[in-house]
Amino acid sequence: MNNNKKMVEHLQQYGVISSEKVARVMETIDRALFVPDRTPAYADCPQEIGYNATISAPHMHATCLQLLEEKLQPGMHALDVGSGTGYLTACFAMLVGPQGRAIGVEHIPELVASSINNIEKSAAAPLLKKGSLSMHVGDGREGWPECAPYDAIHVGAAAPEMPQALLDQLKPGGRMVIPVGNIFQDLKVVDKNPDGSISIRSESSVRYVPLTSRDAQLQS
Ligand SMILES: C[S@@+](CC[C@H](N)C(=O)[O-])C[C@H]1O[C@@H](n2cnc3c(N)ncnc32)[C@H](O)[C@@H]1O
Numbered sequence: 001m002n003n004n005k006k007m008v009e010h011l012q013q014y015g016v017i018s019s020e021k022v023a024r025v026m027e028t029i030d031r032a033l034f035v036p037d038r039t040p041a042y043a044d045c046p047q048e049i050g051y052n053a054t055i056s057a058p059h060m061h062a063t064c065l066q067l068l069e070e071k072l073q074p075g076m077h078a079l080d081v082g083s084g085t086g087y088l089t090a091c092f093a094m095l096v097g098p099q100g101r102a103i104g105v106e107h108i109p110e111l112v113a114s115s116i117n118n119i120e121k122s123a124a125a126p127l128l129k130k131g132s133l134s135m136h137v138g139d140g141r142e143g144w145p146e147c148a149p150y151d152a153i154h155v156g157a158a159a160p161e162m163p164q165a166l167l168d169q170l171k172p173g174g175r176m177v178i179p180v181g182n183i184f185q186d187l188k189v190v191d192k193n194p195d196g197s198i199s200i201r202s203e204s205s206v207r208y209v210p211l212t213s214r215d216a217q218l219q220s
Contacts, residue, residue: 004030016063026065044059056208079152081157084106086116088156145165
C-alpha cells in the first residue's frame with residue numbers, strides 16, 4: 001500500500017467505505033501528513049504518535065466519517081474530542097466547509113501543536129487559516145462549549161461512561177459517535193432526537209485508548 005488513493009480504494013473494495021463523499025474527503029486529506037516520519041502511513045492499523053496515544057486505523061476513520069456523514073453537511077458544526085493528529089478534524093472541516101465549524105480538542109499540548117503543523121501541510125490549511133477549523137488544548141470530557149451546540153460529535157478515545165457535557169452540547173437532531181467501556185468497548189451511536197430525548201445503539205466492538213486525565217494517560 002504505497003499511496004493515499006490506493007488506501008481509499010482498498011477500503012472501498014473491502015466494503016468499509018460505501019460513501020463517495022467519505023472516499024473523496026479521505027483522498028483529499030493525505031494520511032501521510034499526519035503520521036510520524038518512518039511510519040507506514042497507509043497500513044490499515046493504528047500507529048503510535050507518542051504520549052501513549054495513537055492515530056486511529058484508516059478503517060476506523062472511515063467508519064466514523066460514514067456514521068457522521070449526514071451531520072457533516074456544509075455549514076454544520078462538528079466537534080472532535082481527542083483530536084490527536086488532527087486527521088479527522090481536518091476531514092470534518094473539509095465536509096462542513098468555510099461556513100461551518102470544525103473544532104478539535106486534545107489534552108496533550110504537544111499533540112495540538114503537531115496537529116496544527118500537520119493540518120498546515122494539508123488541503124484543510126485554508127480553513128485553519130480562516131478560522132472555520134480550530135484546534136484547542138483542553139479536557140475533551142468537558143466538550144467545547146463556545147461553539148456548541150454541535151450537529152456532529154466524534155470522540156476518539158474510550159469513555160468509561162457517557163460524558164454528560166457532550167450529551168448537553170449535542171444539538172437536537174445531532175449525532176455523537178463515541179467508544180464507551182473500559183477493557184471491552186462498544187462504539188456507540190448516540191442520536192439526540194428533535195424533542196431532546198436520546199437514542200443509543202451499539203455499532204461494533206472496538207479498542208481505543210482511554211478518555212482520561214492527562215496525568216493518568218502520561219503515567220500509563
Ligand atoms: C486514538 S487517539 C487519537 C485519535 C485521533 N482521532 C487520531 O486519529 O489522530 C485518542 C486521543 O485522545 C486524547 N485524549 C484522551 N483523553 C482525553 C481528554 N480527556 N481530553 C482530550 N483528549 C484526550 C489522547 O491524548 C489521544 O490523542
